[in-house]
Amino acid sequence: MALTIFILRLAVGVLTLPIYLLNFLGVWSWICKKWFPYFMQKFTVMYNEQMMSKKRELFSNLQDFAGPSGKLSLLEVGCGTGANFKFYPPGCKVTCIDPNPNFEKFLIDSVAKNRHLQFEHFIVAVGENMHQVADGSVDVVVCTLVLCSVNSQEKILQEVRRVLRPGGAFYFMEHVVAERSTWNYFWQQVLNPAWFLLFDGCNLTRESWKALERAGFSKLKLQHLQAPLPWELVRPHIYGYAVK
Template sequence: MAKAVILFLRVGVQLLALPIYLLSFLGIWNPFCKKIFFPFFIEKFTATYNQRMSEQKQELFRNLQEFAGPSGELTLLEIGTGTGANFQFYPPGCKLTCTDTDLHFQRGLSRSTAQNQHLQFQRFLVAPGEDLSQVADNSVDAVICTLVLCSVQSIEGVLKEVLRVLRPGGAFYFLEHVAADHSSWSYFWQQVYNPTWKLVFNGCCLTRETWKNLEQAKFSEIKLRHIHAPLYWTPVQSHVIGYAIK
């Protein structure tokens, strides 16, 4: 019965989004989304998200400096940098390498770079999280990934690369929206919205159980918490936050 209701409501949502589905069928939506809509949306969303999640981000990155190498320098690699939403939370003087697959965030990224001169920007790489071949083995102290694993092709592939580039004892920091508890209304609506949400928001999936991938990866230790983000009336309130040590 529940599955039938979900399918019925999905059709209703898809009818409301029919113009986007038609543009997608005609091959127009995807390039428009990547070049114009999604970068514009992310820039606006980032400002709201950072405002509402500032306390959680500050707490998450509070101990980053503890993972600095023997020289005292902290080298960071960020996967899916986007517009640089995390820059303000990183400790002064750390050396940062940024990666993303989308060059259309450049305007917001340039602004964030200019506003965060406390960081040493090393490189900006165009690369998916599943293929960080431009980064050497065991070469970084910490890898950062926030609101990215919802849309990658393979979470397992990303985590495999994270473990490769991290030095022994290095840490992987994550903050990701995930599937809600299966018995909740939140999860019900996530299932309803998910097909259309993925189309509109560039492949973002609402129902991934990312914590399972993190727990199954070959980290020596993981500190993970489930939280409800103050993103009211949205299907992305359920989050996992924490870090894992190689």
């Protein structure tokens, strides 16, 4: 099995050799940062349509974590185009963080379409280093389709716990590796190196639930599901929330 995966990876590598060369020259990263927001704008429309019921279920109790004032202070890490805005409760104060500044214009459009929110500001930063956000300053942190591409899941989850107030919650929805001994797992292993380059550092093979279990939250509500998506490779999902 390992030899077959290795041989097929080589074959895929040959087919995608121009991209590897561009990456070696340092050009591909620049191209990817420019085109990825346009891809995500299209992708998240489809994703929200397919995952509408699960997202509504996931975010249904957000307001339960509002502070004494009754207003929910929410930080979205890896906000992308603002695809989650429609699921947040009225009056929610939203701050967004993303390492790609090219998402900002898409965020502005999403803010204009979601007047029920109180948008605070957009911070260009990686989730592993959110020093612009004070300790214990937010009620909720949201992270969807992000843990697949961060450099360190452990560091980003440490930062999440730092910025959350005591009793605050971290909400997540992520695609993960498939069960072993399935064809989906096999093809995830084969295609992951090329997928990583094509989709801005996204990994198909992460066991993100393990990082969440080790993160030190006081309570973890986590479910696995096969998402109703057209691409088999990203159907295995986890979703839920964790309380600090």
